[in-house]
Amino acid sequence: MSLVNEVSILYNAEILDISSGVYAEGDLRIDDGVITEIGKNLPRPARASVIDARGRYLIPGLIDCHVHLNAESADLGSNARTSPTLQAAHASQAMSSMLSRGFTTVRDVGGADYGLAEAQRRGLFVGPRVKFGGPALSQTGGHGDFRGPGDDAEPICRHGIGRVVDGVDGVRAAVRDEVRKGADHIKIMASGGAASPTDRVDSTQFSEEEIRAAVEEATAANRYVTAHAYTARAVNRCLNYGVRGIEHGNFIDEESIRLFNSTEAFLVPTLVTYWALQREGRENGQSTESARKVDVILEAGLGALERATMGGVNIVYGSDLLGRMQRHQNKEFEIRAEVQSPLEILTSATSTAARLIEEEERVGRLEVGMVADLIMLDEDPLEKISVLANPHDHINLVMQAGTVVKN
Missing domain, CATH: 3.20.20.140 (Metal-dependent hydrolases)
Structure with missing residues (x-):
């Protein structure tokens, strides 16, 4: 398992708002395992770990x-x-x-x-x-x-x-x-x-x-x-x-x-x-x-x-x-x-x-202030849920509290 970076940025991703079922293209910043910013063209500090998520779909863990x-x-x-x-x-x-x-x-x-x-x-x-x-x-x-x-x-x-x-x-x-x-x-x-x-x-x-x-x-x-x-x-x-x-x-x-x-x-x-x-x-x-x-x-x-x-x-x-x-x-x-x-x-x-499980303020959504548990997929699961039924073929990356545990 890799160590948690102080700052990680996933850029140009399709980020899912689970409450609406709508994706927004943009960047997602993680500081010490917590999502701190979501938007377009976020600054990329020199010390940040940067992940290119172009053409990929981010969903909650x-x-x-x-x-x-x-x-x-x-x-x-x-x-x-x-x-x-x-x-x-x-x-x-x-x-x-x-x-x-x-x-x-x-x-x-x-x-x-x-x-x-x-x-x-x-x-x-x-x-x-x-x-x-x-x-x-x-x-x-x-x-x-x-x-x-x-x-x-x-x-x-x-x-x-x-x-x-x-x-x-x-x-x-x-x-x-x-x-x-x-x-x-x-x-x-x-x-x-x-x-x-x-x-x-x-x-x-x-x-x-x-x-x-x-x-x-x-x-x-x-x-x-x-x-x-x-x-x-x-x-x-x-x-x-x-x-x-x-x-x-x-x-x-x-x-x-x-x-x-x-x-x-x-x-x-x-x-x-x-x-x-x-x-x-x-x-x-x-x-x-x-x-x-x-x-x-x-x-x-x-x-x-x-x-x-x-x-x-x-x-x-x-x-x-x-x-x-x-x-x-x-x-x-x-x-x-x-x-x-x-x-x-x-x-x-x-x-x-x-x-x-009474953890709705920490996990289950990709929002600022939430723990950075997320999955990066090569296809949209809202179009084809079978991509989640075949995780080894379609999951590109798994993060748990900002740590990359599968890449």
């Missing part, structure tokens, strides 16, 4: 709001039994690859901890900055409990994607503990899922009192709760109880749309993970039972995304890929293009994502 950096396998139960140092080694490699694909920030919603985020901050790991929530909270027999029906051992709650807790007091204690460990948000498993062995996708999980307790404790600590939820029944009860984000939401209904808008909550679809699991899940540790669940979930996902888009919901980019399948992270751009415009998709991965 991408934000993926649903990753699992520690997940080296689609068998999430096995991840809980893996050495944490081996997990960290896997995460380091995964993070480096994500950064080269244009993702300058990610939100980990199950597994990453303070150490991983701090390693990136200190420059020990090259990768996106990490917003993390620690292990997701799951009820016994829920989506974060990976014991089979014949397994009566105590659940493994360390180093894995989930932490099993029950009852209002148990939930309160767990939220406080994850906040103590630095969590930026709290994730709860509020419905069944594809990767868990003993629950149904259409089940609801955690009682009203438990969900409200999680929200109350997170709010007290100036954090928010996001929830894994598939069905309208699971999604709607979460939104009614104060949950701010919904992960997946493949079976939402019109009442869900109304609740999203009235609460200003966020939806994080993750369609690419089902696409990848259909093709590569078994070779990456997915069970036969999980494979059967995936087919049903994928079929519903695009319809839900279309309804949410037409309904004006806050939609955020997420991938949710596991193990070697993480290399398909940018395929989500192409899948969503079936029902969304390029600008809608790009906004979900930049400015809207920044609002969800």
